[in-house]
Amino acid sequence: MIGIIVSGHGHFATGITSSLELIMGKQDCYTTIDFPFGSSKVELEQMFASAVADMKDCEDIMILTDLFSGSPFNVAMEKAAADARIHLYYGINLGMLIEIVSRRMFRGSYAEVADGILDVGRQQIGLFNAEQLKEKAEDNDEEEL
């Protein structure tokens, strides 16, 4: 199974993972690395090293970070540069994370999970407008998560 490591500033990683697991259930081969106020880059490096070591049997590892900058991304970048199994994504939103986890369950390879995944994340960003109101109203009875 493809390994997933989610990391970001503060409690980004555990926060977005609580949303994911509320919708999709508990995940295997999945680690969160928070970087709360007061913690050091050395601690972050140790957590990344430990997470990657735990995924020694994974053919591929996706690291999903909050931003294209900052310590979580920078530490992840060092890991990605040193290990060809690691694929580093940034700027994730919940829809993209759900899609990655869903595809991971049903598809085999990293290439299949990754195919068009950036566009999936981008398409899930939007501004609600009144025209969408009608179709949503029809859905609402069904989905109450």
Next chain:
Amino acid sequence: MIGIIVSGHGHFATGITSSLELIMGKQDCYTTIDFPFGSSKVELEQMFASAVADMKDCEDIMILTDLFSGSPFNVAMEKAAADARIHLYYGINLGMLIEIVSRRMFRGSYAEVADGILDVGRQQIGLFNAEQLKEKAEDNDEEEL
């Protein structure tokens, strides 16, 4: 000042806000509404009603949700349908949230904050590749957040 309400499943809202505040500092006119496992839609509706009531002096309110579906979005949608001041966004990532908060500090109107903001969020989603390694290495000494 434009009011901001962030809401999502689980602890999405407090999680992403901890990242935001670690980078940008504490925010005014800003409320988080979590929807953890075991809480009800009625509680969620009450929290939204209270948050919007607290922002009675705001000319505009941006509600930023995790997904275009689920109870946080659906409750927000009802609020947006009933109050022309409310603008409802979904699928936010941290980069988009930081940009909204930054623009809010320096610009006056909602139109200025909202201008192109969906594209900002979409552009911040990406897959790191080796070509980016060199330019990041040059930045790393400067940014250690």
